[in-house]
Amino acid sequence: MERLYPSLTVSLPKLRENTRQIVERCRRYGVSVCGVVKGCNALAPVARAMLQGGAASLGSSRLEQFEALRADGVSAPFTLLRVAAPSEAEAVTELCDTSLQSEWDTLLRLEEICARKGRTHSVIIMADLGDLREGFWEQDELVEVCLRVENKLPHVRLLGIGVNLGCVGSVQPTVEKMNDLLALARRVESAVGRKLEVISGGATSSYPLIHNGTMPRGINHLRIGENILLGKDLQIDWHIEDMDYLAMDTFTLTAEVIEVKTKPSYPQGQLCIDAFGRKPHYVDEGIRRRALLALGRADAGEVESLLPRDGGVRIWGASSDHCVLDVTHSAREIRVGDTVDFSLSYGNLLYLTEKNDIRIVYEEE
Numbered sequence: 001m002e003r004l005y006p007s008l009t010v011s012l013p014k015l016r017e018n019t020r021q022i023v024e025r026c027r028r029y030g031v032s033v034c035g036v037v038k039g040c041n042a043l044a045p046v047a048r049a050m051l052q053g054g055a056a057s058l059g060s061s062r063l064e065q066f067e068a069l070r071a072d073g074v075s076a077p078f079t080l081l082r083v084a085a086p087s088e089a090e091a092v093t094e095l096c097d098t099s100l101q102s103e104w105d106t107l108l109r110l111e112e113i114c115a116r117k118g119r120t121h122s123v124i125i126m127a128d129l130g131d132l133r134e135g136f137w138e139q140d141e142l143v144e145v146c147l148r149v150e151n152k153l154p155h156v157r158l159l160g161i162g163v164n165l166g167c168v169g170s171v172q173p174t175v176e177k178m179n180d181l182l183a184l185a186r187r188v189e190s191a192v193g194r195k196l197e198v199i200s201g202g203a204t205s206s207y208p209l210i211h212n213g214t215m216p217r218g219i220n221h222l223r224i225g226e227n228i229l230l231g232k233d234l235q236i237d238w239h240i241e242d243m244d245y246l247a248m249d250t251f252t253l254t255a256e257v258i259e260v261k262t263k264p265s266y267p268q269g270q271l272c273i274d275a276f277g278r279k280p281h282y283v284d285e286g287i288r289r290r291a292l293l294a295l296g297r298a299d300a301g302e303v304e305s306l307l308p309r310d311g312g313v314r315i316w317g318a319s320s321d322h323c324v325l326d327v328t329h330s331a332r333e334i335r336v337g338d339t340v341d342f343s344l345s346y347g348n349l350l351y352l353t354e355k356n357d358i359r360i361v362y363e364e365e
């Protein structure tokens, strides 16, 4: 059965333009952009839009996405962003050109596979500068491993080093952190006796340094997903107000109204827990006009993080298959059978595109 709603409308011109805006600003600092497509399950038209907007390569954490892109005829240098699992080493050498690495044993395995197949594979060795996810914590060890890759692994090419910040440990990418990475790169360069091609300064969370003009010279690569796809985290969560050259309405989720009623805003009866074992906090705002949507967590994940396009509409609550809106102050009168539009947060985009029962519509103009 084909469902009309919920549907996801993708504006390809806006995605191209977001990419172009970011790529152009990065270029002024000598920084090339890897367009990261994992947030939208690597939808091929989105990947193409990033390339048309000037992304130099495409990045994802998942090899299956490169396989699908290739099957769709998208050709670009592919960079694997999640440190390769030993069990996928063979696939790594087949499906991507470059990968981020942090374990000597995996590098050795890549060498064996590449030697057997007569291929080469490029690697960016990751440093952990405090965010405490992937990467070498001991800088001496990182320098030593880079040197060994350079001298002992003829089929594994040391492309450079990189860092990831602002993820698991929520550490802010600062000028100091970038300078730490540059100092480490200089140590690697003097050990191997040549310049590194890539010094990769992070993801969307490092982009503010480009935006505000403080990115230190020498950082020459960023891996950017969210800021191209949604442009929301920095503008809304980081409160960066003059980044309005990036569109936040690149993706539109449209859901259908299945009930509209006037009801109290405070649940009636003895309160225990909701469908997900939580105890939400309710505020008694009296009698409200409410609309029920045929949309829930099963479709969009954390429904509360959706951004209603109509500023008067508020998300009141949600379960697996329902979302309750407060439409008391909506700009238009909302009726059963009407649709309501939302912009997305990253988690919503991730859920909606992982599923194959959401109708996706691509807009060219």
Ligand SMILES: *Cc1c(COP(=O)(O)O)cnc(C)c1O
Pocket (backbone or CB within 6 Å): 036, 038, 039, 061, 081, 082, 100, 164, 202, 203, 204, 205, 223, 224, 225, 226, 227
């Ligand atoms: C996901 C990821 C990125 C892109 O992150 P955004 O916040 O979407 O820009 C960059 N680098 C690594 C290692 C990642 O895992």
